[in-house]
Amino acid sequence: MTKKLFIIFSYLLLSRAIYSIGITPTRYLFLSSHNEICEGSFTIVNDHNIDMPVSVEIQEGIKSIENKKLPSVSQWLKIEKENFVLSPGEKRSINFKVIVPENTSGTFSARISFVDKSQQAFSTSMTVPIYIIVKGTEIVDWTVQELKIKNTPVGLSGSLTIENNGNVIFHTLGKLVIKDKKGKEVFSTQAGGGNAVFPNNKIITPLNVKDLNLKPGKYYAYITLSGYNNETKNFKFEIIKTKDDKYQIKKLEK
16 A cells, blocks of 8 residues: 555656746736836746646735725736647746726735646646735834744754734845854854745744754844845844753843
8 A cells, every 4th residue: 555655646746847837037026006007927938848738827815904805806917818838848928917906005916826737637836926015005014023942852943923014015034143141143043034924914934043052141132134125124132041951032122
């Protein structure tokens, strides 16, 4: 039984490797006013040696809470082709147009899926988002809510909880630096990971702290992150490493 499952699983992996599609770019983000037209295109390529029938499917994506009555995605997003066939090695650009509806604010989005229909048993797809931020309605309100460092069976793990109370999406990236009481740097690592932080939401992003080696005592963590429109914010946390190898961490207000 185990061998049969392994063979089937291997076949599925092989099939996905043989029948695949490539899409560029991987996302769009527009800052636009009401009734403004935003245009772009995705390039899709068939990297393999068979014809590939492709179906384009459109769905509503994330949106900020004030866009509950957003019109159907088909009313504000138009795409050039919905079905086509790519020959082996062929590239094709698929154009789209967004008309920003009235009575929208903050962020709304769509997801475009390019579905490979060449497989009879199952289909594979790649999905790319289009984000629209309505110019002049942006509310930027985000913070690092929590820093965690803890021991696990496989070593130290760390994370940041980033909370977005605003209505704009942004990608965050930065650095965490730990210093002792005298201000000497004892550790640093990348923070944020370039992850998307959606409006009215929060994410937990991992920190690579496997090489962190603190003696018991008090330390301070300084976190610098970029947010919406590359705005930079700074945060400070107090870390107490206990004698029983635990970490007590609290955020320090400015």
